[in-house]
Amino acid sequence: MHTPLEAQHDAQNDPSLEGLEASSWGGYVLLNHPLMLPARHGGNSVIESCVLYPLKPDQPPEQACIIPLDFGKRALKGGGVTNFGQFKSTIIVDAYSAAKHVQQDEDEEAGAPESIWRVMGPDKKMSETFRCGSRALRMAEALPVNESVAKRLKDVRVRNMTITAIVENLAAIGVRAMIDDDGIPVVKKHNVILPIGLPANDLNKSRIEETTTALAGLKGLYTIEQFDTKTGKTTTWMIEIVGIIPAPQPRGTHYTATKTLSGTSATRKKIITIIDIGGGDIYAYEVDSSSGTISDARRLGDGTIAIVRGEGGLINLVEERYGIAISEAQAQEALYTHTILKSGDEYDIADLMEQLQPRFDHLLTTITITQRMLSTFVVFTGGGVALLHDQIHEKMRSGKQEEGKDYLIIPRAIAPIANCIGLFAHGYYKVQQEIRHTVSAYLQLREQQQLLRKTLEGLAEPPVRASEIQEELSRVQERLVRHPGQYYKALQQQLLLERQQQSQRR
Amino acid sequence: MSPNSEDQGRLRKGSFSFYESTMQQIEALAEQRKRERDTDLQKQALDIGSLFLSIKGAPDRQTGRYGNWQAEDLAEELRPWVLLGLDWLERHGHRITSSGVSPAAIEALLGARTHMASGPEPSPTKKRTEEERPEAIIDANVLSTLNLDDSPML
Numbered sequence: 060m061h062t063p064l065e066a067q068h069d070a071q072n073d074p075s076l077e078g079l080e081a082s083s084w085g086g087y088v089l090l091n092h093p094l095m096l097p098a099r100h101g102g103n104s105v106i107e108s109c110v111l112y113p114l115k116p117d118q119p120p121e122q123a124c125i126i127p128l129d130f131g132k133r134a135l136k137g138g139g140v141t142n143f144g145q146f147k148s149t150i151i152v153d154a155y156s157a158a159k160h161v162q163q164d165e166d167e168e169a170g171a172p173e174s175i176w177r178v179m180g181p182d183k184k185m186s187e188t189f190r191c192g193s194r195a196l197r198m199a200e201a202l203p204v205n206e207s208v209a210k211r212l213k214d215v216r217v218r219n220m221t222i223t224a225i226v227e228n229l230a231a232i233g234v235r236a237m238i239d240d241d242g243i244p245v246v247k248k249h250n251v252i253l254p255i256g257l258p259a260n261d262l263n264k265s266r267i268e269e270t271t272t273a274l275a276g277l278k279g280l281y282t283i284e285q286f287d288t289k290t291g292k293t294t295t296w297m298i299e300i301v302g303i304i305p306a307p308q309p310r311g312t313h314y315t316a317t318k319t320l321s322g323t324s325a326t327r328k329k330i331i332t333i334i335d336i337g338g339g340d341i342y343a344y345e346v347d348s349s350s351g352t353i354s355d356a357r358r359l360g361d362g363t364i365a366i367v368r369g370e371g372g373l374i375n376l377v378e379e380r381y382g383i384a385i386s387e388a389q390a391q392e393a394l395y396t397h398t399i400l401k402s403g404d405e406y407d408i409a410d411l412m413e414q415l416q417p418r419f420d421h422l423l424t425t426i427t428i429t430q431r432m433l434s435t436f437v438v439f440t441g442g443g444v445a446l447l448h449d450q451i452h453e454k455m456r457s458g459k460q461e462e463g464k465d466y467l468i469i470p471r472a473i474a475p476i477a478n479c480i481g482l483f484a485h486g487y488y489k490v491q492q493e494i495r496h497t498v499s500a501y502l503q504l505r506e507q508q509q510l511l512r513k514t515l516e517g518l519a520e521p522p523v524r525a526s527e528i529q530e531e532l533s534r535v536q537e538r539l540v541r542h543p544g545q546y547y548k549a550l551q552q553q554l555l556l557e558r559q560q561q562s563q564r565r
Numbered sequence: 566m567s568p569n570s571e572d573q574g575r576l577r578k579g580s581f582s583f584y585e586s587t588m589q590q591i592e593a594l595a596e597q598r599k600r601e602r603d604t605d606l607q608k609q610a611l612d613i614g615s616l617f618l619s620i621k622g623a624p625d626r627q628t629g630r631y632g633n634w635q636a637e638d639l640a641e642e643l644r645p646w647v648l649l650g651l652d653w654l655e656r657h658g659h660r661i662t663s664s665g666v667s668p669a670a671i672e673a674l675l676g677a678r679t680h681m682a683s684g685p686e687p688s689p690t691k692k693r694t695e696e697e698r699p700e701a702i703i704d705a706n707v708l709s710t711l712n713l714d715d716s717p718m719l
Contacts, residue, residue, distance in 0.1 A: 096701035106703030241658055252718075275719045305717040322707040351712055485716070491703045492713045516626055553702050 077470045078463030081327040084484050085315035089473050093144030096320055098549075106320060108139040108483075110490055113497040113543035114301055120543045123250035123301060125490060126228045127482035129308060130211075130257055133363075133391050138479040143264050146483070147231040148476045151192040151224050154199035154388045155216045158188045167359040172289035178219040181279030182340065184352025188286075188315065191220045196389045199401065205339065208261040209273040222281050225251055226296050236285075236296045248297040251316045253277070254486030256308040256478045259344060259356040274303050302555045304486050307353050309344040311331040312440040314485055316467060317348060322488055324348060328436035334426060335478075336443025337362040338391050340463040341426060345435065352513030360425035363443045366418045367391055394446060421427065423450050427457060437466040444474035498551055501544020508535045616643045 079085050087094055094106040129136040131153070138148035158175045173194050179185045189195075203211050211217045229249060230236075237244040261270045283296040312333050319325045319403035331346045340362050345355040365375040367390035374390045377383065381401050389399070397412055398405045428437065437460075439451050448471055455466050462468070469477045511532040515525060539545070581619060595603035618629040619639055631639050 096703075098701055106701065269718060278719065304716055305719070306716055322703055322711060349710065485711075488703060488708060489712055489713050489716055489718060492708050493718065495705070495708070550702055557705055 075470065078467045079316060079470060080319075082319045083316055083325040084318055084320060084480050085469065085473055085477060086325075087320065088146045088315075088480050089470055091145070094140055094146065094320055095144055103430060105142065105144040106140055106219075106487065107142045107144060109234070110494075111546065112250070112252065112301075112490060113494065116497075116543070117538070117541040118543065120546050121250055123252050123490075124232070124234060124288065125230060125252045125254065125483060125486045126225050127254040127311075127479050127486055128224060128228075128256065129311060129476070129478040129482060130208060130221075130255055131308075131337060132340070133388075134475075134477045135220065136476050137224045137228040138476060138483055139228045140483065141232045146480060147228070148479055149224065149227045149231055150475060151220065151227065152196060152388060152392055153202060153204055153220075154193065154195040154386075155189060155191050155202055155220055156195040156198040156200055158190050165183060172287050174223075175286040175288065176219070176223050177284040178222050179282045180218065180222070181281070186215065186518070188218050188260065189216070189219065191223055193392060196386065196392060199386055199388055200352070207266060207269070208257050209266070209269040212273040212277065216328060218277065222283060222298070223285075224251070225298060225300075226283050226285065226386075229298070231294075236294045246295050246297050248280070248299055250301045251298050252302040252486060252490060253300055254304040254306060254482045254489070255304055256311050257352060258340075258480045259307040259309065259342070262305060262307055267377065271305065274305055277303060296373070304489050306482060306485050307344070307356075308478045309335060309346060309353055310351065310485055311481035312438060312469065313346050313348075313351065313353075313472075314481030315477045316438050316440075316481075318484060319480070320484075322484075330435040332432045332435045332437045334359070334437065334439050334441075336422075336426075336439065336441040336447065338442060339364055341422075341441075341443070343432070349526075356416075359427070360422075362441075363391060363394055363422070363446060365422055365425075366415055366446075372418065373411065373415060376414060377408070380411065381406065395442075419447060419450060423454055426454075428455070433460070433465075438467045438469065439466070440474055440477045442475040444469055444470045448474075494547060495550065495554070498544040498547045498554055501539070501542045502538050502551060502554055504535060504542060504544075508532065508539060613646055616646065619643075 076086055076089060079089060081087075081090065081484075082517055084094075095103040096106060098104040108124045108126060109122050110125065111120045113120045114123065124139065126137060126139050134153055136148065137151070137152045138146060140146050140251065173190070175188055175190055175290060177186055177188050190198075200216070202217060212221075229251075236246060238247045255274065257270065260266065278300045280297070280299045283298070285296065286292075287294070313331065317324060317326045317328065317331065317519075326348070329348050331348055332448075333344045335342045335344070342358040343355075343357050343359055344353050346353050364387060364535045367387055369375070372390075373393060374385055375392070377385050377393075377399055379397070383399075383401055385393070385399060391401050393408060394412075397409050399406060399408055400406075405530065422443075437455075444451065448468060451468055452462070455462070460466050468474075473480065511528055515528050515532060544551070554557060587610070591603050591606045595606055598606075615632075617641065619634060620643065621629075624631050624636065629635065634642070
């Protein structure tokens, strides 16, 4: 039975680590273990998306949700962690169509509920009503999937799809649109921090500025209406994107495969080659494990799109067999589901998949494992891994490579979301770093306060000086009262302890 | 037991005669609560009120005390009343904090404010309550190896 990719992805069904370190982020997610870290005073602390984050320098911290997004060409892969430490993910196929008629589905057996959306962004313009994801495949409009990230985000349809992906992931981790305010349901505004995985080329010197400008444009307040065709109800969401952390996509797989939850290395491999078999492209990246520096990003060829296009491709075969034309996006999805829709019925196309075997084999030949790669630990990742898993094993074993020692194939159950898991980890560490900076600034202010107080107490004359210092002391106290760092008591103690240990070492 | 005219006279002639509305409030509460005498309520009002009075001004420069209280001791006494007050306000629809601030954050605020005057935080002596979520901390050395400064947050 094929698992539709566009479903809430829960890795609990695959018991085999297949060479993945159990202590790594990927290991935890694959085995469905709750993500936890040792707490300062004993016990464990759950890692979760929702954290207390200092949004403003002079106001109490507020709850913000870390929602990672892998900005792929075939699909938007998103995720998050529940308050029980469970990683949840969604895969939204890159398909968009305007929904001209919005009505409740009267047929009780019509299948899974569908969402129809409207989004109002910082520009205060309400969008058209639209569908996205696999439900939009049949009527999908052409989106600029092969353009740069900056160009893609300029398209308001892409922007709105990104926003709906964030909402879907918030819902997946148990966040609700409304809260109960003394018996009255109220729309709650959710702050979102978005670690976003981008193709490495969009972050190189020539494109970094346009990419970051386009990403910064995503920040702001959004109101989203989600109409459920099954219940006929509209849910209104309010989110504010308060922070965006761009990262190259391979960083995600790097962290998933090689980092423990506490950020240390789960493996002793110094240099890693990540081969990402995506829908649009196959890329190889070399990663220095100690610094995380990604270098030598090379496009090896077309991704799984090569299996569907051209003569003898899946689109061609479907047209010949069934007389219907399907889009590239539908064909890519069919590679995983092994079904197509014809006259409203689902048809099993497993026999067509057999005819495509030479194309699968050819795709693999475009991945040349060079001598340089063989001097590194090779990690295969991406949605294409699920399709080519056994063939990759065969290829590597024929070259006398040993699984776990020389190479790793990210297990099928998490390969499509491997980037996403690691992007969450990256975002989580970045947020911890920002909180640390805030608390450090708070402690410095407290030291200032103590110094000023001591100075004041030691001053006998002149009174004019004393009043200046008193004024400064009042200003510092005023800042201390408002400083968000005061809310992180355990981290304050940790930082003071670290300073103490540092000064003892000196 | 409602205050008789003799009691009323005694109350009004006392040193708190300026605060007639306060006295009327105490009388009304005593009337409502039947089992509590107004004189007992007065003592409680003095007790609780003196705590808030203590934090109105600066501590003694020599001793750092607020009257007879060290800041930490004062905080211990004051904290429950402040939390009760905040809870009451919340339950009666008068939230005075933003929706994003959790009760734990308010408790942390109270703790931080009372420690401000006394310098570095004392080591924790109390056991954590079940309601408090233990905080995870990523080691500073580990964070520095991740080169997170190369990934600025927009």
